[in-house]
Amino acid sequence: MNMLATAARSPQPGPILTTTVAREYVHRAAVSEVFLTGWERTDHDAFRVTAQWPRFHSFYADDAGIYDPMLLCETIRQTFPLLAHAAYAMPMGYALSWSRFHYSVNPQGLDIREEPAEIELRVRCNDIQLHRTIPARMSMHVEAFRDQQLIAVSETRFGCHAPNVYQRLRRGRHDARTLMKTAGASLADAPASPAQAGRPRLRDVVLSQTDSTDAWQLRIDTAHPIFFDHPLDHAPGMLLLEAVRQCAHATTEATPSIVTGLDITFNQYVEFDAACLLRTFAGVASDQTSTTVSVEAHQNDTVAFSALANVLPL
Structure with missing residues (x-):
């Protein structure tokens, strides 16, 4: 009698599948704008967060063949709510407010290659102030690696x-x-030219010209799909970082250039219904190859934020 025998097969390892973290964890409405792909705890108050950068992005794009440092900033910004929610049990519906942000990046690590960049963030949280069991305030130190090389x-x-x-x-x-309906007043004045702001498209310009060569008015377009992919009651921090970057570009007139470092202190929210004036001052950086641009934002007779940007010609 013929018998059909089947040989037992050893299970084959399946592919390692990659996805993004939940968009709700990073306070984004569009899944396409989520850059973080995972996280794990490595020690008490220490974490490993992974991210992927696309080779092209509609806003965080650069014609010089390198990744926009603002993409790095947004990746780090997404880490705040991710860890606050996932690691420290902060409930959904909580709001985050920036008080200080600093980054320094090696532009040699930002080159765009044939594959999307795989980024590893090594994060250590410190100076955590708890309200009951939920963080009320905290600081983070972040080191960004690409191919095991420290880039920022x-x-x-x-x-x-x-x-x-x-x-x-x-x-x-x-x-x-x-409140977003009141933001149109800041768009009344003519925008700076894309060349002045260092942006390829007029819609992405967040500065308006003034009578002074060292002052700009902030433009807040609440219909912008990147800065406002969900309703907000004030100008978001990433828009203010972009304003500093554009001020730095307009002040140095270096084309192309890259902001290799930025240090910003937020003193209060930037509101939609009052003019926000950005005053700039440029000086030679200590390395003698780049320029340091100081930016101070004034709204309602108060310094809303102040920043220092290091601009390197490419």
């Missing part, structure tokens, strides 16, 4: 606010959808 370091501090606390903090300014 960053320091940041931010606050975490429960919805009722945030409403009191904003003093009636927390209705994002209503």
Whole structure:
């Protein structure tokens, strides 16, 4: 009698599948704007976070063949809510507020290659202030690696606010959808040219010209799909970082150039319904090859934020 015999096969290892973290964890509405792909705890208050950068992005793009450092900043910004939610049990609906952010990057590590860049962030959280069991404020030290090579370091501090606390903090300014309708006033003045701002498209220019060569007015376009991919009740931090970058480019007139380092302190929220004036000053950096640009933002007779940007010609 013939018998059909089947040989037992040893299980084959399946492919390692990569996805992004939940968009809710990084406070993004569009999945396409989520750059983080995973995280794990490596020690007490220490973490490994992975990310992938696309070879081309509609906003964080660069014609010089290197990744835009603002892409690095957004990747680190996404790490704040990810770890606050996933590692420290911060409930959904909490708001984050930046108080300080610094980064320094090696431009040689930002070259765009044939494959998307795989980034590893080594994060250590410190100076954590808890309200009951949930962080109310914390700092992070971040080291960014690509192919096991250190390409950037960053320091940041931010606050975490429960919805009722945030409403009191904003003093009636927390209705994002209503407030966004008042932002059009900042678009009334003519924008700076894309060449002045160092941007390829007029829509991405966040500066308007003034009567002074060392001052710009902030433009807030609440319909911008990157800065406002969900309703916000104030100008987001990434828009303010972009404004500093554009001020630095306009001040140095270096084309092309890259902001290899930035240090910014946020003193208060930048509101939609009042003019925000950005004053700039340029000086030679200590390395004698780059320029340091100081930017100070004034709104309602108060310094809303101040920043130093290091600009290197390419």
